[in-house]
Amino acid sequence: MATEMPLHQRTSLPPGGARRSATCDICRLRAACLPDHMHDSDAARSLMGLIVPGTPQPRGAFLYRQGEPRRAFYLVRSGSAKSFQINENGHEDVMGFHFPTDMIGAASLEHRQYTESVVLLERSTVCEVSATDLEALLRSDASLLHSFFSKLMQSFEAERHARVRLHHASADERVADFLLELSDRFRAIGRAEQSLFLSMSRYDIANYLGLAAETISRALGRLQDAGAIAVKGKSVEILMRSALHKIAERSASA
């Protein structure tokens, strides 16, 4: 079995922290986390009232497992997570990685059960929103529904882009693209964009990009030889962003 086994096997998240609302007010991620155009509307108030901050959970803890009844949505506050499905061959398919301000669970929106599992990649904190509460709010507030609609459309486009872009790309191109994507996401949440910490394993990256783990190692090595990055274990420094871009973009130059 090539896939890693979770360290912890708990099936659900413990009660979480104190149930005080308006915690978003004191969260430094607030601006990046909540939908853009609802910073001070009534809807923002209502939504923030539903968000329950949790306590830090250890690496390997599951937010939920594929097949469990859908209870809640989550917002990553610190740390990171990966979502994955077990396919018909018993093989793990990594769907994506999640960082602070990312919403988790929307992919299961149209289902009664979670369609994927989500496990923490490091010690992390997540905020929780009850599914029934959120759905009720969405039914009553059209502008909030529109916000969600927008966000989903964005994910849809990103997903589409990833599919066609990476279909034609070589290993080096995919890895360069992956690093740039991470960098962009880190920048968006106020982290250093040139210092990346890869909390996920090479196997996870490989699975996500449709490559073998060994190929990830070699690709990182080649990018390093090219002077674009410096790799030291799970830490990657982006030395020449332009070089990385050039590599990522040169797919299928017919």
Place this chain on the structure above:
Amino acid sequence: MATEMPLHQRTSLPPGGARRSATCDICRLRAACLPDHMHDSDAARSLMGLIVPGTPQPRGAFLYRQGEPRRAFYLVRSGSAKSFQINENGHEDVMGFHFPTDMIGAASLEHRQYTESVVLLERSTVCEVSATDLEALLRSDASLLHSFFSKLMQSFEAERHARVRLHHASADERVADFLLELSDRFRAIGRAEQSLFLSMSRYDIANYLGLAAETISRALGRLQDAGAIAVKGKSVEILMRSALHKIAERSASA
């Protein structure tokens, strides 16, 4: 240049047929075309009133081009189409294929301009819905918005599935999966599910699946040798659906 040049260069669709509403009532695709839970609601009436059937257009005609201001959404009534983007290398990326009852243009929903081009693959008829009209209706009717929401979620999941599924798949697996997907879609609109007509070129299929056109030929040949299908030009007969399934599913059997 490996990509095909459109036969016709018209930049927009001619006026279309007579502007009589309620044409959906006499359309045999109605049940499959409109959202499930709105067959006889007020919203259904309103929506149907916005749908304008067009006249048949020749192969190679564009519904719209990437970058044009977004005017309308389209529903395929007969024939087929492909949507594609030109990427930064001037290369064509095929995003998908469209058959009767498919909605076209939703991917540009959040933009003022079309983010892709759509060209007919054969002589086809499409129905048109004005963008402003539809958006006004969506704003006023929450249940309709929910329907759209649902439909988008479905596409999102399909897109996701396509990405992870095909990432690990071999050429034969991808082609088998593609044929089964077409078969399913044909069945959903009442066509024979075992007799497929591939209106798109091998190059388009290859581009869509992230392969070379020659590989499509060879993969089809191998599937034929395996007794799963019979290929004759653009016509493909599915002889053993089970065999095709087995081939499509056996990706990454660790």
Place this chain on the structure above:
DNA sequence: CGGTAATTTGACGCTAGTCAATTCATGTGG
């Protein structure tokens, strides 16, 4: 500090891409 898992590195084979030639469709005009 020891044991385990993760990562790197090397060797090798196979799959799919590329280039080129040929066959096959399709559509056009005489």
Place this chain on the structure above:
DNA sequence: CCACATGAATTGACTAGCGTCAAATTACCG
């Protein structure tokens, strides 16, 4: 209606890139 022209599809030969297997090295956790 047929001959021809054009592009699509197939087939073959060769090559490059990635997967696989195995071994060595490093990082991590108790």
